[in-house]
Amino acid sequence: MALQSLDIAARSATTTPPPSVRQGLEVAKLIDISKCIGCKACQVACMEWNDLRDEVGINHGVYDNPMDLTDQSWTVMRFSEVEVQEGRLEWLIRKDGCMHCVDPGCLKACPAPGAIVKYANGIVDFHEENCIGCGYCITGCPFDIPRLSQKDGKAYKCTLCSDRVSVGLEPACVKTCPTGAITYGAKEDMVEAAGFRVRDLKERGYENAGLYDPPGVGGTHVMYVLQHADQPGLYSNLPKDPQIDPLVSVWKGIATPLAIAAFAAVSLAGLFHYITKGPNEVSKETEKEVE
Amino acid sequence: MQRDPRDLVRYTPSERLNHWVVGISFILLGLSGLALFHPAFWPFTMLFGGGTWTRIIHPYLGVLMAVAYVAMFIRFSRLNMMSRTDWEWIKRIREMVDGDDHNMPEQGKYNGGQKLLYWLLFWCMLLLILSGVALWRTWFSFPVELVRLAAVIHAASAAVMIGLIMVHVYAAIWTKGTIRAMWYGTVTRAWAKQHHRAWYREATKDG
């Protein structure tokens, strides 16, 4: 809720065009997994900035904790041990959280006007005061990110620190990342920076290094540099070709006009039938018969 | 006021009550469901105290409707078994729609169209209940793939059901003398003879 309404580029459950006088610079967060040491400082920074406090849980036999995103954990580190090449162990650590899609499935699915907005800079933000808690955003998200609060019934996720960004600061996780694995800036610049990183990784023997900016959702405003861009699934099941699920597209796409048209057609058919054919009345003969 | 004592009882008070519980909850579900279905219907949320209340109330109304519907379904199931005559009736529905019913096959308490509607509504209700459970995040958590499928099924079956109910309501309006059957339970003998001759014979056998 930090940016002004002028900066809203798309708004959930709204059929009219958004204000379009401002064409903001698109921003992006670039997460370089090849630089990430899994220290979880980003998790802590996120909790501190947003005043989130998840439960003190238990150890589940892995380094991950909390184990999954929650309404109190908007980002978590996911650790996976893989051997892509025989005998060469890799410990891939991915910071999971909202990808801020160019074509956000959550926004598409959301029934509450203005509960989800996309700003001109690309940030997809939840406005919880408009959120009705239906969870459609979860259904719509190709990355399984939003979480409903058990306490207030509203959906939460990473805001890309839209409040910080709107006053010229970088997101809290970026600010805190000790190795510079998370960087933030204009999307164009981040794509370029990723190019340097990818070249460096290729030179270090990661032939399939690449940028994860999946076109299926129109690209994202949170991107990854992957050592194995050909196998994003290695990174704790990062989807290979994410897109808004066809079912969601049907549901929130073609289904609504069809249904509305059908209702209108049925109504009009009834009306025209009535005025052309008249009511179906009991015939005089029958009435007489039963007298 | 004394109504014509020769009128035939079509629905008992209990049946009417059951019908209207289903009917009212359907209307509320339709309004609240449509509000969440397309922004054009969003103002309907005002009827329920806003978006969040609409989201909270809708599934509980669903439970109410489901329970009432199951009772009604059982109540009327025997009378809605399709017969060959019913299919014959459906085949000739065009004549019926044209307002020319003199060639239509003789019908019992329910005609083929009504029976067909009964079964279509049954399938819609079944799908709505099952998919509704999957969508009810307050109490349940299903895999997102299933939830997505459920969302489409819920929306589609609701849309179909709304359409069917529109037909149902229109038929009641179009066929004069029908609505009173659900208001106070009786129809005139002429109405019965005209529209449900077999049932008429049955109902007047002793009188």
Place this chain on the structure above:
Amino acid sequence: MTNHWVDIKNTDLVLIMGGNAAEAHPCGFKWVTEAKAHRKARLIVVDPRFTRSAAVSDYYAPIRAGSDIAFLGGLINYLLTEDKIQHQYVRDYTDMSYLVKDEFGFEDGIFSGYDPEKRKYDKSTWGYQTGPDGFVLADPTLQNPRCVYQLMKAHYSRYTPEMVERICGTPKDAFLKVCGMIAETSAPDRTMTIMYALGWTQHSQGSQMIRTGAMVQLLLGNIGVAGGGMNALRGHSNIQGLTDLGLLSNLLPGYMTLPGEAEQDFPAYLAKRSPKPLRPGQLSYWQNYPKFFVSTMKAWYGDAATAENNWCYDWLPKLDKTHDILQVFEDMSNGKVHGYICQGFNPLASAPCKVKVSGSLSKLKYLVIIDPLATETSEFWQDHGEYNDVDPTKIQTEVFRLPSTCFAEEDGSLVNSGRWLQWHWKGAEPPGEALNDQEIVAGIFLKLKALYKKDGGAFPDPILNLTWKHRQPANPSPEELAKEFSGRAIKDVLDPKDPTKVLVKAGEQLNGFAELRDDGSTACGCWIFAGAWSEKGNLMARRDNADPYGIGQTLNWSFAWPANRRVLYNRASCDTEGKPYDPNRKLVGWDASSGKWGGSDIPDFKVDSSPSDGMGPFIMNPEGVARFFARDMMAEGPFPEHYEPLESPIATNPLHPDNPKARFNPAARVFKGDWASMGEADQYPYVATTYRLTEHFHYWTKHVRLSAIVQPEQFVEIGEELAAAKGIKAGDPVRVRSKRGFIVAVAVVTKRLKTLEVDGKPVHTVGIPIHWGFKGVARNGFITNTLTPFVGDANTQTPEFKAFLVDVEKLPVKV
């Protein structure tokens, strides 16, 4: 660190061994990523575990915990046999050509002069041959069989790749791959940095592991150059400051040493610590020791310290032996210690062998805890169920808990690993009744002083005469203390070259240790900090990050000791002519026109000594060069030799299979009663190693909700093979037992701990993070140091936390 954090960005190759910088020093680790990004640097990690550092490395090689000297010795052997050394550097800047006494010898793992009864060496044979002029004899051709080069080559010839594989479990090809990558940095314009931490320190031969690393760096010419060095990553934000200020039991501030019992004679004490040059033309800077010492005594005792009373030398304790933490608890367990003041220290959790520490604390009459947190130690007497199963009715120790401030609640300076004294400012008011440490200590001191004044006592002088000139005697300010350790002139300090010229007026702050005098005219609490707070003000508070040379030498950011110098031994970054080996990374160089050394750093050298003078770059050493041969300075020998940890999975030292005396460190001190607490592999078959996790800081952050959220519960790491053999699945509760006790924790089953083949048998490693205890907001757990052995490094007595033996069993239900 010989270099500093930012300088790591200048390197070509990073070797992380004996440490896990990404895990324990994530902020400093950013400079590794900078080096990788901007210099295409490669990162090698050698560790028993595939660590968080390994996760971002270019190459990882496994190693058995405690076998690092074998690995590094093999590396030395590789560099010497492949002739991958920086020849000019080694020839001119090290002791390779020096001749060693004929009596010095090494036989089957034991150096000459060993007394097996006392487990100590007579080091008289561990020295150089000297000529009639008193200088060391040398053979620049390196052909003399008694020269350091030949002795060293012979010593490490036994460390073949096959032997390395046998001892370390590192596959031969992995070892050779690492050797090959490291050898490339022997080129004069290529550098490697070694980043190590407690993974080397905390072994019974930890000091020698570090020395072996330093020897590798010297062979490669990587000491004193930008992007090089031996870089100790300190585990606490101010642990560097602790050692700098001499808080170890045998030290005085600035790495001066306390006298021993035999050193009652003051001039002899000074003479021993002010060595004459061992080679012609060398500086031997420690010859200034008397200036440092007298200035310290003036800072402590002011007017009471005079030339006549040897500057109060007699008031200093004369040590019978070192009173390190292990010795103190040994004495405590024998009932020889009655009271213990525990300031910012949680020994129940941090010291080895909890049962011994707990028993020792129980024998105290009183225990004073000065700490911001409710530590485990402060409640060692309380029954905390399985986590601290004691009977309070049997413990009579009276415990006083004095809440103190934490770093963010006070002003002051912290010394980081790179020797920077950085001033910091209070961020919040302390809670409740907490007082800052100096106020608490001042309160105790002033009370004691009053008691001594009133009642006299056996030896009141050092207490009654201690300088205590503070605006508020009960609350000395950080600024006052900082000025005191930086030093001031008591009388006018005159220029020795021109006695009419006053360098510093009486009462003014000094500019540096060059102004210290041994005539009582200067007072300086810590000579290496001299100049940190001069008349220019508090230089530690400087925050100018201007980097005019672009290699991270920000001389106006804070103050680095000594003399604001950022890279130690930086003269060694130039050839004998004074030209930088790599002009792109110039630290210093000789400028013939001005007749001075200069560059991006403060020269670690006599600034006007022309290269033609032949002065060596290692001015603190009387040799003027760096030593491969440590002479008599190490407890277990002049050349590092691999010995097994006190608890080893193999029955013999593969280098000396027939000599049980050489199985583990022959000079390691083991207290009589502790031999029985050492386990053997038949009962405790797995190698255990303890460590920190990024999410926590020691035993502090389990009191912090956020840290507890991201790492809530105690766990141990077990390799997949061992887990499969024991039927342990990830998340199962397991009991880990050493001869000294057990802990119960959740099993993390991982591919990152490989089974190693050591001396012909498979060896499994069990990784045990510290951090948990019975106080705090994280889930309560067992104190990891329940398991660890009560033995330390033979030189520093740092406990052997990194390699010991345990057994593991799966528990049926969660306890």
